[in-house]
Amino acid sequence: MTNIQPTFRALADPTRRDILLMLRDHDMTIGEVAENFDMTRAAIKKHLTVLSDGGLITVRAQGRERINTLNPLGMAPVLDWLTFFDAFWDDRLNALKSVIEKDNT
Amino acid sequence: MTNIQPTFRALADPTRRDILLMLRDHDMTIGEVAENFDMTRAAIKKHLTVLSDGGLITVRAQGRERINTLNPLGMAPVLDWLTFFDAFWDDRLNALKSVIEKDNT
DNA sequence: TTGACGTAATACCAAAAGGTTTCATATAAA
DNA sequence: TTTATATGAAACCTTTTGGTATTACGTCAA
Numbered sequence: 001m002t003n004i005q006p007t008f009r010a011l012a013d014p015t016r017r018d019i020l021l022m023l024r025d026h027d028m029t030i031g032e033v034a035e036n037f038d039m040t041r042a043a044i045k046k047h048l049t050v051l052s053d054g055g056l057i058t059v060r061a062q063g064r065e066r067i068n069t070l071n072p073l074g075m076a077p078v079l080d081w082l083t084f085f086d087a088f089w090d091d092r093l094n095a096l097k098s099v100i101e102k103d104n105t
Numbered sequence: 106m107t108n109i110q111p112t113f114r115a116l117a118d119p120t121r122r123d124i125l126l127m128l129r130d131h132d133m134t135i136g137e138v139a140e141n142f143d144m145t146r147a148a149i150k151k152h153l154t155v156l157s158d159g160g161l162i163t164v165r166a167q168g169r170e171r172i173n174t175l176n177p178l179g180m181a182p183v184l185d186w187l188t189f190f191d192a193f194w195d196d197r198l199n200a201l202k203s204v205i206e207k208d209n210t
Numbered sequence: 211t212t213g214a215c216g217t218a219a220t221a222c223c224a225a226a227a228g229g230t231t232t233c234a235t236a237t238a239a240a
Numbered sequence: 241t242t243t244a245t246a247t248g249a250a251a252c253c254t255t256t257t258g259g260t261a262t263t264a265c266g267t268c269a270a
Contacts, residue, residue: 012117064237064246072190169267
């Protein structure tokens with residue numbers, strides 16, 4: 001379980017990443033999110049579904065509205081995957097870093 | 106500059122993520138990478154092009170071969186973007202913490 | 211030089227992705 | 241109750257994506 005693919009997929013679209021940044025400030029309904037983009041509510045709804053499938057947001061009903069909330073924990077698996085390269089970085093990134101720093105001085 | 110989209114896009118495919126993991130151990134030619142998958146060299150070549158566009162690998166010619174090398178620097182922008190949400194998590198956690206502390210006094 | 215090998219490049223195809231439109235449904239408000 | 245609002249859902253369209261097959265080109269080895 002804990003399939004990482006839906007999360008990577010959710011992060012791959014710029015509109016969805018923008019939505020995540022917006023939700024960082026406060027929860028939003030679908031309509032509120034849609035106001036910030038030049039596309040229909042239906043399109044935004046699809047994006048929110050993808051984000052939900054990726055575990056990056058949670059949705060709760062409140063009357064006729066749907067409140068979308070950021071779930072930062074959903075990013076953990078992605079971060080974990082990326083840190084698989086930590087060992088690699090220790091060896092080569094540091095070497096590169098010192099070269100760059102040398103270049104900037 | 107430093108457009109992050111090609112990098113997120115490159116990471117969104119499972120085959121490409123597998124390739125990155127393979128390149129962690131050692132550099133590989135296109136043919137060598139292709140041996141590990143049930144698809145044509147041409148398909149693998151396309152994936153490698155996407156990875157290169159995303160800045161996640163570098164390619165150098167060696168005779169008639171193309172050596173593909175992992176580029177850890179390419180992941181930095183993605184990590185930076187994701188850590189934007191670490192701050193979010195810290196904020197929430199700290200807020201919760203202060204509420205609890207307030208509650209206990 | 212000849213032939214095998216590794217890759218590049220193009221055309222092509224099916225499926226998925228991102229979007230719109232339309233209509234139905236549930237809830238809020240008058 | 242009537243009407244407006246917020247969303248859900250399906251059909252549909254276009255572009256992108258992931259893959260194949262084919263052909264051509266540069267390089268290595270006999």
